[in-house]
Amino acid sequence: MPEFTLRIRRYNxxxxxxxxxxxxxxxxxxxxxxxxxxxxxKDRFDSSIxxxxxxxxxxxxxxxxxxNGKAGLACHTHLSEAMSRSKDGTIxxxxxxxxxxxxxxxxDMDAVHWKKVNRVTPWLLxxxxxxxxxxxxxxxxxxxxxxxxxxxxxxxxxxxxAMEVDPDFIGPAALAKAYRFVGDPRDVQHEQRLKDLAxxxxxxxxxxxxxxxxxxxxxxxxxxNQIMRLxxxxxxxxxxxxxxxxxxxxxxxxxxxxxxxLLSEADVVPRSYGGNGLTGGKLSPKxxxxxxxxxxxxxxxxxxxxxxxxxxxxxxKLDSESLAEVKKIYKDVKGREExxxxxxxxxxYDEDGDPTTSEAIPxxxxxxxxxxx
Amino acid sequence: xxxxxxxYWPGCVSRGFTPELHGAMALVAxxxxxNLVQLDRGSCTGAGVLAEHNQELTDxxxxxxxxxxxxxxxxxxxxxxxxxxxxxxxxxxxxxxANAEYRHTVNHTxxxxxxxxxxxxxxxxxxxxxxxxxxxxxxxSLVVKxxxxxxxxxxxxCYIVRPVDRLGIDEDNPRDTYLPKxxxxxxxxxxxxxxxxxxxxxxxxxxxxxxxxxxAGTHLTDGQNAGADALVTPCPLCHxxxxxxxxxxxxxxxxxxxxxxxxxxxxxxxxxxxxxxKELGLNKHVVRPTKLIDWTETVVASVPx
Ligand code: SF4
Ligand code: SF4
Ligand code: FES
Numbered sequence: 001m002p003e004f005t006l007r008i009r010r011y012n013x014x015x016x017x018x019x020x021x022x023x024x025x026x027x028x029x030x031x032x033x034x035x036x037x038x039x040x041x042k043d044r045f046d047s048s049i050x051x052x053x054x055x056x057x058x059x060x061x062x063x064x065x066x067x068n069g070k071a072g073l074a075c076h077t078h079l080s081e082a083m084s085r086s087k088d089g090t091i092x093x094x095x096x097x098x099x100x101x102x103x104x105x106x107x108d109m110d111a112v113h114w115k116k117v118n119r120v121t122p123w124l125l126x127x128x129x130x131x132x133x134x135x136x137x138x139x140x141x142x143x144x145x146x147x148x149x150x151x152x153x154x155x156x157x158x159x160x161x162a163m164e165v166d167p168d169f170i171g172p173a174a175l176a177k178a179y180r181f182v183g184d185p186r187d188v189q190h191e192q193r194l195k196d197l198a199x200x201x202x203x204x205x206x207x208x209x210x211x212x213x214x215x216x217x218x219x220x221x222x223x224x225n226q227i228m229r230l231x232x233x234x235x236x237x238x239x240x241x242x243x244x245x246x247x248x249x250x251x252x253x254x255x256x257x258x259x260x261x262l263l264s265e266a267d268v269v270p271r272s273y274g275g276n277g278l279t280g281g282k283l284s285p286k287x288x289x290x291x292x293x294x295x296x297x298x299x300x301x302x303x304x305x306x307x308x309x310x311x312x313x314x315x316x317k318l319d320s321e322s323l324a325e326v327k328k329i330y331k332d333v334k335g336r337e338e339x340x341x342x343x344x345x346x347x348x349y350d351e352d353g354d355p356t357t358s359e360a361i362p363x364x365x366x367x368x369x370x371x372x373x
Numbered sequence: 374x375x376x377x378x379x380x381y382w383p384g385c386v387s388r389g390f391t392p393e394l395h396g397a398m399a400l401v402a403x404x405x406x407x408n409l410v411q412l413d414r415g416s417c418t419g420a421g422v423l424a425e426h427n428q429e430l431t432d433x434x435x436x437x438x439x440x441x442x443x444x445x446x447x448x449x450x451x452x453x454x455x456x457x458x459x460x461x462x463x464x465x466x467x468x469x470x471a472n473a474e475y476r477h478t479v480n481h482t483x484x485x486x487x488x489x490x491x492x493x494x495x496x497x498x499x500x501x502x503x504x505x506x507x508x509x510x511x512x513x514s515l516v517v518k519x520x521x522x523x524x525x526x527x528x529x530x531c532y533i534v535r536p537v538d539r540l541g542i543d544e545d546n547p548r549d550t551y552l553p554k555x556x557x558x559x560x561x562x563x564x565x566x567x568x569x570x571x572x573x574x575x576x577x578x579x580x581x582x583x584x585x586x587x588x589a590g591t592h593l594t595d596g597q598n599a600g601a602d603a604l605v606t607p608c609p610l611c612h613x614x615x616x617x618x619x620x621x622x623x624x625x626x627x628x629x630x631x632x633x634x635x636x637x638x639x640x641x642x643x644x645x646x647x648x649x650x651k652e653l654g655l656n657k658h659v660v661r662p663t664k665l666i667d668w669t670e671t672v673v674a675s676v677p678x
Contacts, residue, residue: 084544087565161572165587205580208588209421210572211535228425236426244580253422257434261416263385322414325486326434332482333430340429342468342475349471 001027004079005090006037008049011101019101022046023090030080034091035063037079038105050103058218061151064158065105066094071155071216096158098167113154116174120193124181127188134186146345147180147226149219156213156223168202172213172223175204179226182233194234198242204230205246220345232339261318261326374406377449377506380442381409382462382496384455385417386609390617393654394609397639398454398499400653404515404646405507407452410445412438418461420610421532421576428468429479435465436479439496440488450495452502454639456608459498459540460532466494467539498533500607500638504551509558517647519560523665525641526564526601527552528592528615530608531572552605555638559645566599568592573611578618583625589614590626593633602665603634605641612637617659634662 003025011019024041035053042049051074053063058076065074068085069092082091099107126134156172163169178197181187197203204227213223234240235247257263318326333340387395402409415438417423424431439462442451453459469476470492480489497505503512533540534549542548549570553563574588593615596604606612614622616635623631635658636644643653650656650666 161588162577162581162584165574165591166581166584169584201581206577206584208531208572208574208585209425209576210531212531212572214536231425232427244577246580249579250422250426253420254426257417257419257423263389263417263420318416319414322416325437326416328485329433329437329482330430333427333433336429339427340475340478342428342472344468344471347472350473 002030003027004030004037004083006034006041007090007092008038008041008104009092009094010049010104011095012050012103013101014103022049028079030083031078033075034067034077034079034082034093035074037091038074038093049105051105059151061153064096064153064155066096066158068092071096071159073153073155073218076218096154098158098160098163098171099154107154107158109154113152113157113171113173116157116171117152117177119170120174120178120197121181121189122177124184124187125189126186136185140183140185142346143343144180144183146343147176147183147221147223150176150180150217150221151219153218155216155218156221159212159216161210161212162206162208166202166206169206170197170200170203172207172227175207175230176221176223176226179230182230190233191238191240194230194238194240197230198234198240198247201243203242203244204234205242205244222345225343236339258327258330261323374511376406376408378408378410378445378447379502380445380448380451381411382415382418382438382442382451382453382458383411384453384458384609386613387454391609391612391637391657393657394454394612394637394639397637397643397648397653400648401639401643401646405503405512405642407502407507409452410448412441412445412451414441418458418465420457421461421464424461424464431461432465432468432475433479433482435462436469436476436490437483437486437488438462439466439469439494440483440490442496443491443494444488449506450497450502452497452499454499454607454637455610456498456530456533456606457610459496462496463539466496498607500533500551500555501546501548503555503642504548505546509554512555512642513558516559516645518645520556520641520645521560523561524564524600524602525556525561525636526566526596526599526604527556527569528573528596528604528606528608528611528635529570530606530611533607534570552607552638556605556641559641561641561645564596564599564601566592566601567595573608573614575610575614578614585614586618586622586625589618590622590624590628590631593619593622593631594626594628597628597631597633601633603636603662605636605638607638609637611635619660632660632664634658634660634665636662 005023005025008022009019010022024045026037026040028037028040035056038051053075054060056075058073063074064071067074067077067082070085093105095101095105095107099109099112102108150173152173154173157163160171163171178193182190182193207224207227209224211224217223231246235250241247383395416434418435419431442448469479469490476490476492483489529549529552540548556563568591571592572588574585578585604615612635619631623629640653640655655662655666
């Protein structure tokens with residue numbers, strides 16, 4: 001039977017002793033789970049290791065932990081898969097990050113994860129009940145099945161990079177839960193829910209778009225994608241201005257891209273703080289304050305020839321023909337009655353849609369790009 | 374050496390805030406056998422922010438750039454020099470390639486400009502091209518000034534390491550492990566530290582400045598503590614937060630000794646291929662790589678202990 005070496009982080013805050021690592025070797029087939037490895041260790045060597053588990057089948061959500069640097073379910077991670085991420089030939093097992101340790105691999109989910117989930121009012125606010133039943137379009141319920149697949153394992157929270165530097169950040173699991181109700185047509189408090197999140201400086205706009213929660217989630221919830229949908233709905237459908245200037249930043253970006261076809265970073269900063277009106281941006285007091293704050297490094301950047309002062313006034317720009325095309329695309333797409341979105345979680349991939357089997361750019365592609373206006 | 378024609382997407386930042394990146398790439402390309410045909414007519418990839426606003430808009434703009442790339446005569450593939458461009462374009466490509474109906478809608482918009490996107494474009498970051506197409510052995514053979522004793526910490530940028538499926542990261546192409554291989558091929562020493570695959574903080578610099586600067590400051594400090602002389606990144610947006618913001622980032626984490634040069638990937642390659650620090654625009658950085666470079670000789674040397 002193949003052998004695997006597990007390195008388990010041990011810590012018991014009650015004893016006051018510092019955390020340490022224990023190393024054990026187990027005999028198991030490579031397709032067996034890391035959880036089975038831990039349970040064998042408990043059985044054979046040390047029953048005092050603290051670990052939480054129940055279903056052993058990726059259903060209950062209790063065995064979230066960090067395995068070779070990545071959060072996930074121990075019962076849902078093969079030993080072989082864990083080994084493929086190993087740097088030193090061992091499987092390194094730690095508790096989830098961003099939460100206080102209770103003992104060894106057990107973290108305090110109440111103190112962090114559940115507290116945050118509770119902040120988003122995780123139940124349906126349905127207003128006046130209909131006489132019989134709610135009738136909702138099938139698609140909109142299919143749409144919320146993605147956040148509904150969450151089993152509250154906390155893996156996404158453990159790996160969240162924004163929470164690592166801002167512990168108050170509401171985080172991926174809670175925001176995915178928020179979308180579960182904002183996307184539900186039966187809920188009547190969409191706008192209020194979004195306002196609450198936009199008014200919290202550690203809410204909707206603190207996510208850094210790092211994809212960590214997407215990778216960590218064992219259930220395909222893709223919390224980051226739900227966060228982006230919340231932002232889309234808050235900004236465009238409800239025109240909610242948030243305390244982080246997130247909506248303004250996004251709008252600034254969108255407006256500048258439409259205007260120039262290329263992004264000018266020097267222009268995004270003042271606009272993010274000052275709004276996007278014709279006289280907004282560079283002139284508003286708030287943006288002045290921000291530019292002032294950035295002066296030390298901006299001045300250095302100018303000195304080093306990195307940024308030209310003129311850049312903030314005359315950003316680089318596409319040729320006029322291309323720019324006209326960009327503007328036409330904006331006009332056509334934004335003119336639609338409804339935003340067109342493709343959620344691959346729901347639609348899946350076309351049968352022959354595997355992009356990895358694709359061809360390189362064909363040698364003579366000019367022939368087939370024939371369509372005309 | 375094989376010469377490859379590539380449809381080259383430089384991105385906006387490399388022509389705006391970090392012109393030295395674009396310059397360095399143009400300099401090293403011929404040495405590496407890359408014939409860059411620049412996609413001058415392409416538009417900004419949206420950097421994730423536009424997709425947050427409107428997916429179809431983003432995918433149509435990126436589909437337009439793909440279609441332009443597919444028109445480049447003899448191009449083997451499309452190449453970019455920005456992790457964020459790679460991520461944003463790969464996201465659009467994933468949707469466009471996955472669903473014929475959706476692709477048709479986008480192509481319908483593009484048809485008015487005589488353009489059409491054919492599914493399956495190959496679009497690679499320069500880092501991937503170095504390892505998968507040029508090859509580490511060839512790269513090694515081109516080195517004229519090995520980066521001996523230079524201790525370099527890799528910094529990838531989120532968009533080029535996650536999500537793994539979308540980016541084609543698997544056992545055959547472990548693209549999230551390429552930076553150390555390139556550093557070694559150039560003769561340098563790899564520094565392993567906590568932040569290599571984390572977020573630089575740039576996406577929230579205007580929204581949660583404190584958290585953003587803490588991210589940058591923490592990774593730079595971790596690199597410093599692990600003994601790095603410099604960091605290298607394939608992402609100009611990471612460069613903005615790690616280099617340009619470093620004077621404020623170091624205050625955010627209370628590490629006032631922080632003085633960590635951050636190199637763009639083509640600059641690191643360029644140094645080993647024999648270009649001078651000045652040619653590669655290293656003098657344009659906010660944190661000057663003075664401790665790495667003897668400006669008279671342009672020999673890379675480590676700092677004496
Ligand atoms: S994408 Fe956002 S929510 Fe998800 S892990 Fe990163 S910072 Fe956290
Ligand atoms: S979103 Fe995924 S990773 Fe996060 S708690 Fe739910 S199931 Fe776990
Ligand atoms: S033990 Fe239930 S999810 Fe792992």
